[in-house]
Amino acid sequence: MFSGILLDKKEILKYYKPIAVDTHKGIQGHALLIGGSYGKMGAVCLSSKAALKTGCGLVTAFVPKCGYDIVQISIPEVMVLTDEKRKCISNINFDFQPNAIGIGPGIGQDEVTQKTFLKLLRTNKSPLVIDADALNILSKNKAWFLLLPARTILTPHPKELERLIGEWNSEEEKFEKTISFSLQYNVIVVMKGAPTHIVDGETIYKNTTGNPALATAGSGDVLTGMITSLLAQSYEAVQAAILGVYLHGLTADIALPKTGFQSFIASDIIGHIGEAFLSLE
Ligand SMILES: NC(=O)C1=CN([C@@H]2O[C@H](COP(=O)(O)OP(=O)(O)OC[C@H]3O[C@@H](n4cnc5c(N)ncnc54)[C@H](O)[C@@H]3O)[C@@H](O)[C@H]2O)[C@@H](O)CC1
Ligand SMILES: Nc1ncnc2c1ncn2[C@@H]1O[C@H](COP(=O)(O)OP(=O)(O)O)[C@@H](O)[C@H]1O
Numbered sequence: 001m002f003s004g005i006l007l008d009k010k011e012i013l014k015y016y017k018p019i020a021v022d023t024h025k026g027i028q029g030h031a032l033l034i035g036g037s038y039g040k041m042g043a044v045c046l047s048s049k050a051a052l053k054t055g056c057g058l059v060t061a062f063v064p065k066c067g068y069d070i071v072q073i074s075i076p077e078v079m080v081l082t083d084e085k086r087k088c089i090s091n092i093n094f095d096f097q098p099n100a101i102g103i104g105p106g107i108g109q110d111e112v113t114q115k116t117f118l119k120l121l122r123t124n125k126s127p128l129v130i131d132a133d134a135l136n137i138l139s140k141n142k143a144w145f146l147l148l149p150a151r152t153i154l155t156p157h158p159k160e161l162e163r164l165i166g167e168w169n170s171e172e173e174k175f176e177k178t179i180s181f182s183l184q185y186n187v188i189v190v191m192k193g194a195p196t197h198i199v200d201g202e203t204i205y206k207n208t209t210g211n212p213a214l215a216t217a218g219s220g221d222v223l224t225g226m227i228t229s230l231l232a233q234s235y236e237a238v239q240a241a242i243l244g245v246y247l248h249g250l251t252a253d254i255a256l257p258k259t260g261f262q263s264f265i266a267s268d269i270i271g272h273i274g275e276a277f278l279s280l281e
């Protein structure tokens with residue numbers, strides 16, 4: 001029997017903050033999405049667009065040089081900073097203080113990318129979401145776990161989770177190991193799956209939205225953008241994770257009668273974020 005907290009609409013409305021009438025883009029949060037590499041620029045495009053569509057005022061994407069035109073043309077609302085390298089990220093450098101940073105979608109695991117990620121971990125002052133290849137880099141360098149800022153959000157799928165915490169022999173052991181990891185490093189783990197669980201120390205949240213339509217490329221990249229956006233809008237870390245996961249799943253539930261399971265793609269998640277928010281009003 002599940003003994004944690006079920007994430008249904010009633011629970012979500014405890015955290016959800018409607019937009020203030022007098023807000024403006026300058027106080028609505030500035031998210032920085034760091035990712036992309038040659039052939040995987042779509043991942044960071046999806047994250048950045050999802051961040052905007054989840055309500056933050058400004059979004060900047062930091063990408064390798066080859067991503068400049070791709071991001072500018074596919075999402076004109078997003079600002080772009082580029083690395084000096086063409087195909088991968090080697091020197092993360094920006095001259096503003098983001099309200100939240102999401103790193104990992106499509107970033108690859110090149111040696112130079114690993115080095116600059118380490119530098120970011122040592123110097124960063126913004127709330128952080130770590131996904132995809134940034135998680136895989138962490139798994140290859142487990143000593144870096146100690147550098148994770150308190151309340152960092154990690155969003156592994158089951159394979160990424162296994163790389164982080166090692167194998168498990170039962171569901172129970174998987175949760176025990178994830179809870180220990182979360183407690184030891186004071187981080188929040190979004191255990192993506194069907195369903196997704198969010199582990200914050202000994203508290204476990206179980207999501208109630210979502211369906212197999214989400215089993216499609218880029219679905220997690222979108223989630224990273226949504227959670228980073230909420231974090232940039234001043235939601236506390238676990239609340240950003242919870243609300244992001246709930247809304248992400250809800251988009252697929254809303255879209256399903258129109259798209260069916262098969263034709264739903266990650267861009268359809270982004271296309272339905274508005275309806276998901278409206279259902280909370
Ligand atoms: N359009 C794009 O640019 C895309 C880029 N992507 C990027 O590609 C890189 C590699 O990510 P991947 O996740 O594909 O590669 P990984 O090697 O991390 O994960 C794939 C492996 O995990 C297993 N796996 C995934 N979900 C699972 C689940 N729910 N249960 C059990 N096993 C599961 C798969 O069977 C496979 O063996 C990342 O940087 C990611 O962001 C992907 O997100 C796909 C789309
Ligand atoms: N059968 C399913 N039911 C519900 N959610 C699913 C299902 N399959 C995948 N998802 C969700 O889709 C997302 C997949 O993330 P991920 O594997 O990182 O994708 P990608 O790396 O391609 O962006 C997660 O949020 C996961 O919970």
Ligand SMILES: [Mg+2]
Pocket residue numbers: 131132157220221
């Ligand atoms: Mg992923």
